[in-house]
Amino acid sequence: MSINKLNLNNKDKYIEQAFEILNFFKSIIIEVHHIGSSRLEKFPYHCDMDILFIVKSYDDVRNLADILIAEGYAHVSNFSDYFRDDMVMRKVVDGQIVNMIFMSSTSWKKEDILNCTENLLFNEEFSGNFKNLKKAFFKNEMTEAEYDERKYRLFQMIKGEGDHLTSV
Known part of the structure; x- marks a missing residue:
């Protein structure tokens, strides 16, 4: 497909x-x-x-x-x-x-969710990092807990809070 x-x-x-x-x-x-x-x-x-x-x-x-x-x-x-x-x-x-x-x-979560979705749609760096993260998870290169933690960190970065990831 x-x-x-x-x-x-x-x-x-x-x-x-x-x-x-x-x-x-x-x-x-x-x-x-x-x-x-x-x-x-x-x-x-x-x-x-x-x-x-x-x-x-x-x-x-x-x-x-x-x-x-x-x-x-x-x-x-x-x-x-x-x-x-x-x-x-x-x-x-x-x-x-x-x-x-x-x-x-x-x-309070509504605006965070919508903001992250918009950034993933229109920011190639963020969407690329998210796609790479998903790819690694689907290839069993990390556990679900690791995936959740790294996704959380990525979303914090998108929101402008917390550590910036150099790679996903």
Whole structure:
């Protein structure tokens, strides 16, 4: 499969999944964003798709779980430490894992996530470092814990906080 076809499929899948959730919860969802590796153009690896849903309040988030589980979604309690306070639901669509992250509009993490995504999209150095990091992880050149630590450091660098990496 060509990279362009992969990116087109990701865009179509993102739109399809986002609209499916919006149809259920249009009264409480404020924003929807495609974030993560699958958002990057020319990303040559098959990876999970992450969709960020910003909802009015955290009470709204808690009320979503049972409805989504009844519709075939699985609640993911160990997605990542960064998202431990948010609800993550997962569904496999055409063989691809789609993670739906539900976050309150008052969360301090929203702007960080969107800023990092934009920088990965438009800054070749950052996207190159991230692609190299993913490549090394997929080739089993580092453990998951090492990958998480190095990704955290890269995102801190993107945000302008912490150490600058000389290579990934």
